[in-house]
Amino acid sequence: MNEVSLKGITKYYGAHLAIPPLDLEIPKGKFVTLLGPSGCGKTTTLRVIAGLEQPSGGELTLAGKTVYSGRDGSFVPPEKRGLGFIFQSYALWPNMKVDKNITLALHQAKRPKDEIDARLAEALKKVQLEQYGSRFPSEQSGGQQQRVAVARLIAARNSILLMDEPLSNLDAVLRTEMRTELKRLSRDLGATTVYVTHDQVEALTMSDIIVVMKDGVIQQIGSPYEIYHEPANLFVAEFIGDPRINVFDGMLEQRNGRSVLKLHGVEVMLEQAIAREAGPVTCAIRPEHFNLHETALDNRLAAEVDVVQPTGSQTILSLSANGTPITALIPRFVESWPSAKVWLEFVARNMMVFDPKTGKIITSTAATRARSNAA
Amino acid sequence: MTLFSETASRDGQRWMRRVAHFVSAPERLIALGLAILLGLLVIVPLFQLVRETITVQPYDSAYLPGRQPGELTLFHYERVFGSRLSWALFYKPFMNSLVTAFGATIICLALGALLAWIVVRTNVPYREFVNTAVVMPYMLPSWVMALAWVTFFKNDRVGGASGVFAYLFGVQPPDWIAFGGIPIIICLSLHYYVYGFLIISGSLATVDSQLEEAGAIAGMSRLRQFVSITAPLVLPAVGSAVVMTFIRVIGSFGTPAVLGMPIRYFVLPTQIYAAIGSRNVGDGYLLALVLVLMAVLFIWINQRMIGVRKSFVTMSGKGFRRREIDLGRAKWLVFTFVVVLMCVTVVLPLGLLVLQSLSRTAGNYDLSNLTLHYWIGARGGVNAIYAGVFQNPQILHAAWNSLRLAFFTAIATGILGFLIGYVVVKTRGSLSSRALELAAFLPYIFPAVAFGAIYIGMFSRPVGPIPALYGTFALLVLIAAVKNLPYTSRTGIAAMLQIDKSLEESARVQGIGWVSRVRHIVAPLAASGLVSGMLLSFIGTMRELSLIILLVTPSTAVLASVIYTYQTDDVPQLIGAATLLLVALVVGCNILFRLVFRNTKMGFA
Numbered sequence: 001m002n003e004v005s006l007k008g009i010t011k012y013y014g015a016h017l018a019i020p021p022l023d024l025e026i027p028k029g030k031f032v033t034l035l036g037p038s039g040c041g042k043t044t045t046l047r048v049i050a051g052l053e054q055p056s057g058g059e060l061t062l063a064g065k066t067v068y069s070g071r072d073g074s075f076v077p078p079e080k081r082g083l084g085f086i087f088q089s090y091a092l093w094p095n096m097k098v099d100k101n102i103t104l105a106l107h108q109a110k111r112p113k114d115e116i117d118a119r120l121a122e123a124l125k126k127v128q129l130e131q132y133g134s135r136f137p138s139e140q141s142g143g144q145q146q147r148v149a150v151a152r153l154i155a156a157r158n159s160i161l162l163m164d165e166p167l168s169n170l171d172a173v174l175r176t177e178m179r180t181e182l183k184r185l186s187r188d189l190g191a192t193t194v195y196v197t198h199d200q201v202e203a204l205t206m207s208d209i210i211v212v213m214k215d216g217v218i219q220q221i222g223s224p225y226e227i228y229h230e231p232a233n234l235f236v237a238e239f240i241g242d243p244r245i246n247v248f249d250g251m252l253e254q255r256n257g258r259s260v261l262k263l264h265g266v267e268v269m270l271e272q273a274i275a276r277e278a279g280p281v282t283c284a285i286r287p288e289h290f291n292l293h294e295t296a297l298d299n300r301l302a303a304e305v306d307v308v309q310p311t312g313s314q315t316i317l318s319l320s321a322n323g324t325p326i327t328a329l330i331p332r333f334v335e336s337w338p339s340a341k342v343w344l345e346f347v348a349r350n351m352m353v354f355d356p357k358t359g360k361i362i363t364s365t366a367a368t369r370a371r372s373n374a375a
Numbered sequence: 376m377t378l379f380s381e382t383a384s385r386d387g388q389r390w391m392r393r394v395a396h397f398v399s400a401p402e403r404l405i406a407l408g409l410a411i412l413l414g415l416l417v418i419v420p421l422f423q424l425v426r427e428t429i430t431v432q433p434y435d436s437a438y439l440p441g442r443q444p445g446e447l448t449l450f451h452y453e454r455v456f457g458s459r460l461s462w463a464l465f466y467k468p469f470m471n472s473l474v475t476a477f478g479a480t481i482i483c484l485a486l487g488a489l490l491a492w493i494v495v496r497t498n499v500p501y502r503e504f505v506n507t508a509v510v511m512p513y514m515l516p517s518w519v520m521a522l523a524w525v526t527f528f529k530n531d532r533v534g535g536a537s538g539v540f541a542y543l544f545g546v547q548p549p550d551w552i553a554f555g556g557i558p559i560i561i562c563l564s565l566h567y568y569v570y571g572f573l574i575i576s577g578s579l580a581t582v583d584s585q586l587e588e589a590g591a592i593a594g595m596s597r598l599r600q601f602v603s604i605t606a607p608l609v610l611p612a613v614g615s616a617v618v619m620t621f622i623r624v625i626g627s628f629g630t631p632a633v634l635g636m637p638i639r640y641f642v643l644p645t646q647i648y649a650a651i652g653s654r655n656v657g658d659g660y661l662l663a664l665v666l667v668l669m670a671v672l673f674i675w676i677n678q679r680m681i682g683v684r685k686s687f688v689t690m691s692g693k694g695f696r697r698r699e700i701d702l703g704r705a706k707w708l709v710f711t712f713v714v715v716l717m718c719v720t721v722v723l724p725l726g727l728l729v730l731q732s733l734s735r736t737a738g739n740y741d742l743s744n745l746t747l748h749y750w751i752g753a754r755g756g757v758n759a760i761y762a763g764v765f766q767n768p769q770i771l772h773a774a775w776n777s778l779r780l781a782f783f784t785a786i787a788t789g790i791l792g793f794l795i796g797y798v799v800v801k802t803r804g805s806l807s808s809r810a811l812e813l814a815a816f817l818p819y820i821f822p823a824v825a826f827g828a829i830y831i832g833m834f835s836r837p838v839g840p841i842p843a844l845y846g847t848f849a850l851l852v853l854i855a856a857v858k859n860l861p862y863t864s865r866t867g868i869a870a871m872l873q874i875d876k877s878l879e880e881s882a883r884v885q886g887i888g889w890v891s892r893v894r895h896i897v898a899p900l901a902a903s904g905l906v907s908g909m910l911l912s913f914i915g916t917m918r919e920l921s922l923i924i925l926l927v928t929p930s931t932a933v934l935a936s937v938i939y940t941y942q943t944d945d946v947p948q949l950i951g952a953a954t955l956l957l958v959a960l961v962v963g964c965n966i967l968f969r970l971v972f973r974n975t976k977m978g979f980a
Contacts, residue, residue: 050880050884051883051884052880052883052884077883078880078883078884079883079884079885079886079887079888080886081884082886083884084884085880085881085884085885087877087880087881088877089875089877091875091877091878091880091881093878093881093882093895093896093900094878094900095896095899095900096895104882104885104887104895105882105885105886105887108886108887108888108891109886152885156885162884
C-alpha cells in the first residue's frame, strides 16, 4: 500500500511554475530520497507533503487520507497531518531546554504526564543524550543539536518522517556517523521516510528508492543500483557518481546485424544490437569501468597522464586523449604513474549510449540486463 | 439547467472553502485587521487633511459671508499663497523654516559624521565613554537646550527677568544671539545630531577596513581610498540620516516656540500652532500640508539620488576587522572636544536649569537668592501663585500623565510591532506585506505638529466605530502610537526576521496550534527585540511635545506641555524644576527598564 501519494501535484510561485504536474507513489515503510541539484523542487515537494506549502493543483494522499485536493480545494493544515519533520537548521526552539523541546508537542496534545516522561526518557536514551535534558540547544554542539531533533522525532512516534537535508550543516565525520544513525532510526521505527538531499553519497547509502529530480520534473525513480547502473538519461548519469562519468560524442554503425560504436578512432562492438539507425550518439562510461594498459594495442585509446590523486583505497587519474579530458578510477593506491601514457580499453558491456538530442538512454549495460533477467 | 445549478453550487462550495481557508490562517486575519486599522489611522488623515484645506471652515464665516461650512472653496489657498497676508502667514515662516532646517541639518550631519568617524575609526581614548556621551542629548527633550539658552541669553527685549549673561556681564546680549534663527539652528543641531551619528556610525562600522587596505595595496592614496571606497559605501546611510534629521528638524515645535515666538520669529510648526490655536484650521491644515509635501519631496529626492534600498552589505563574517587611525597626541585634543561638546549639550543646560530652579527671584543668580521653594515649597511661600513641583498638583498630575502616556504607548508599540512584524515577515513578498510595510511607514512623512493638527480635525467627531476622542487621554496614546509606527514596524520586522522560519514550521508540523506557537515560541523569541523598541518609544513619548501640543487639554496635560505653558506664563524657576523632573523621570525609567530586562535574560545569545 502506498503511504504517500502525489497525483498531478503542481506548484506555482506567482507566474513561475516550480513543479509541473508531479506523480509520486511512496510505499509504506520505505526510505525514499528526493535527489537533485539545488532549485530542482525537491524541498518544495517535501514541504508540499508536510503541508507547509499549499500546492496549486493535484491531489495528495497520506496513509489513504486525502489531505489536499485541487478539485474541491480541501486542505488539511500541517498541524493536523501528524508527520515528523527534521529541518536543515534542526529548528530547535532556542528559548527552551532540550527536554521541553522534545515534549512541547506532547504537552500541547495533552498526553498523560507519565507517558510524556517515559517517551522523553526513551528518546533521550536512543540518541545517547540522557544527561543533556536540562541544557539549552545553544549550549550543545552541532551533532548534539541534530540528535535532539532526532529525539523529538522519536518521541512523537510518527509513521511518516520527512527530512530536509538534515546532515548538510554537519562536518564530514559527523555526517557519516549521523547517516548511519538516521538509517537505523528509520528502520527501527518502521516509518516511511522521505529524505531530501543534494548529496548523492547520502542518497546511495541510505535509500531504498531514489527519486532524481531536475527543474521540478522526476528524471528517474529506482533503487540505488538502478540509478547508478541504468540511468534513464544523461542528466542522471552525470549527476550520480563521483568522479563524474565520462561522456563522449560517438558514431553508431550497424554492421552485419551488430551495433558498433566509434569514438576517438576506437571501435567498440556492443554485445547486443541497438534498434536504431546509424548516426551520432552520446556515449558514457564510468571512470572505474575502463581497462588500463601500459602498452599500445589496436582499438585502444591512447591518453596522457595529467594528474594522479590517490584517495586511499582508490586513485583518480586525470587523463587527456587528443585534448579530451577523461577520468579513470583504479582500485589501489598510486602516488605517481610510472609512464606518461596509458591505453584505455572500452569494455562493451559497460558502455551507456544516449540519444544526443533528447539525452534519453538507448541501451543499458549488460550487467543490469543480467540483473533484471535474474529478477 | 440542472447542470448549471450543479456547477453553481459546486462553485459556491469552493468559494466557501476558500473563505474558510483564508480565515483559518491567522496571519491573514491579522493582516486584514491591521489594514483596516492603518487605513483608518494613517491613510484617512491624509485625505482628511487635503479635504479640510478645500472646504469652508466655521472660522471663515467672517470672510466668506453666505457660505456654509463644508462647501468647496479655494479660499485658503488664495489667502495663504496669494494675498496681502501671505507674506506673514506663509512665505516668511516658510523661509524661516527652510533656513533653520537646512542650517541645522547641515550642522547635524557634519557633527554626526565627524563623531561617528571618531568613535568608529580612531583610537580616541575611552571609546565606550565617548560613545555614550555622544548620544546623551537624545535622553533630553529637544527643547531643554532652548530653555537653557533662554536662561542664559535672555535679554530685555521681552518681558520678565534677564538671563545669566546679563547678570554676569551687566550687558544685554544682542537680539540675534538671544532669539531668532541662529539660536534655533544651534539648539536644534546640538540635539538632533544624534540621529546622524547613530545612522552613520552604524553604517561605518560595517565597512570592512580590508576594503580600504585592498585600495591601499592597489596604490590608492588615503584620500582616494576615502573618496572611492568608503564614502560610496556609507552614502546611503548619510542619505537616510539627512532625510531623518531634516524631517525631524522641520517638524520640530518646542525649540522655535521657545526661541522664536517671543520676537514673532515664526517657522511653519509654530505658525500652524498659532493658526490652529486661533481656530483658523483651514489655513493651519494648509500649512501642515506644505510640511507633509516637503517631507515627501525630500524623501523622493533622496531616493532618486541615492536609493534607499541600495544599502550595501559588505559584512563578510570571517576576517572582518577595523583599522584604527592613530591620532597620536591629537587624540587627547579630540577627547577634549567630545567632553566640551557633552558639557555644552548636557551638563551646561542641566546646570543652568538647576541654577534657575533654585533662584528666589528670576534673573538674580546671587548665592543669597537661592531657595528650594520651586522644588518643595507650598503655595504662598516665596511665590504666592505657584507651588514647588512636588507640592504642585498640576505638575504632579502632568508627570503622572506623562508616565501613563509613555507606558501605554510603549505597550501599543510592543503589540503593534509584534503584529506588523509577524504579518509582514510571514507573508513576505506578497502584496499585503508590502502594502502594510508602506502604510506603517507613512506617519514618518507627517511632521509632528502637522500630524497633531490632522488628528484634532479627525477625532473632534466620531469616526466610524471610534467615538469623538478630542480632549481624551486615549487620543494622546493613539497619536503617539501611530506616530511611532515607522520605528515600531521596523523593530517588529527585525525582531521577527531573526526568528528562523523553520522554528514555527517545526511546531506546526508537530501539531501545535497557532495560539500556543505564538505563546511558547514566537513571542518569547521576539520579546528581546521588541523590548528595545518599546524602551525607545517610551523615552521618545516622555519627552514628546510637538506631536501633542495641539491635542492636550488641562486634564490630559503632560509634563512637556505644562512646561511649555509655564514658558508663556514666565515662571522660569518652575520651568527649570519641572524640566529637571522630566529629565530625571526619563533617565530613571531608562535605567529601571534596562535593569528589569537584564534580569529576564533569555536562554540564548
